[in-house]
Amino acid sequence: MELLSNCLPENLTYSNHTDTCVLHNMKEDVANIIAPLLVRPITRWPFFAFLGGAMFCLLASSTCHLLSCHSERVAYFMLRLDYAGIAALISTSFYPPVYYSFMCYPFFCNLYMGFITLLGIGTVLASLLPVFQTPEYRTFRASLFFGMGFSGAAPILHKLILFWHQPEALHTTGYEVLMGLFYGIGAVVYAIRIPERWMPGKFDIAGHSHQLFHVLVLAGAYTHYRAGLVYLRWRDLQGC
Numbered sequence: 001m002e003l004l005s006n007c008l009p010e011n012l013t014y015s016n017h018t019d020t021c022v023l024h025n026m027k028e029d030v031a032n033i034i035a036p037l038l039v040r041p042i043t044r045w046p047f048f049a050f051l052g053g054a055m056f057c058l059l060a061s062s063t064c065h066l067l068s069c070h071s072e073r074v075a076y077f078m079l080r081l082d083y084a085g086i087a088a089l090i091s092t093s094f095y096p097p098v099y100y101s102f103m104c105y106p107f108f109c110n111l112y113m114g115f116i117t118l119l120g121i122g123t124v125l126a127s128l129l130p131v132f133q134t135p136e137y138r139t140f141r142a143s144l145f146f147g148m149g150f151s152g153a154a155p156i157l158h159k160l161i162l163f164w165h166q167p168e169a170l171h172t173t174g175y176e177v178l179m180g181l182f183y184g185i186g187a188v189v190y191a192i193r194i195p196e197r198w199m200p201g202k203f204d205i206a207g208h209s210h211q212l213f214h215v216l217v218l219a220g221a222y223t224h225y226r227a228g229l230v231y232l233r234w235r236d237l238q239g240c
């Protein structure tokens with residue numbers, strides 16, 4: 001009774017008072033039942049695939065650099081794992097933007113997802129082949145990684161054409177451009193061996209191209225994670 005009397009204006013009689021309060025409570029109940037249906041969270045698997053790829057990459061890199069000093073033979077395997085991890089990160093990075101941008105266009109969604117999956121598997125396999133490790137293939141390795149990153153331009157431009165009026169599309173594109181810069185600079189630094197080419201021997205312990213490459217990959221992955229959160233919020237609120 002006390003609860004009811006707190007509910008509504010003083011000029012109502014007791015019976016009106018009770019009816020309106022019950023109605024009011026029912027409305028709230030119905031609103032609470034309907035709300036999850038209106039704001040239905042969309043599937044998370046592309047975002048989790050990206051997080052899985054990023055975790056695999058970081059685990060592979062840490063394992064590689066922890067164990068590669070053991071022996072020449074272990075170093076040989078570990079370096080391959082390092083590149084395979086980065087290839088996995090770059091290819092899974094495409095999953096959230098492509099899936100959430102084209103979830104209402106299944107043809108393009110499958111096309112882009114299929115393409116990056118094949119390219120990712122190809123790059124992981126190429127990273128594991130012994131011939132891939134020889135110095136002559138250094139530029140080829142960098143080009144493969146660079147090409148994989150650069151192939152993201154097509155779905156991003158397509159997304160801008162389809163959703164140019166949506167603030168989320170521009171917001172995520174900003175993050176993607178930044179991510180592309182980090183990955184691109186990482187590949188260039190790696191391929192032309194900056195900065196040790198200028199002062200050989202000075203960066204053997206710290207600051208050499210391979211370390212800068214890892215730091216840039218990490219920065220790219222974090223930027224991508226921020227973009228992923230924007231995609232989730234956008235699609236959770238608007239659906240298709």
Ligand SMILES: [Zn+2]
Nearest residue numbers: 061064082210
């Ligand atoms: Zn490494």
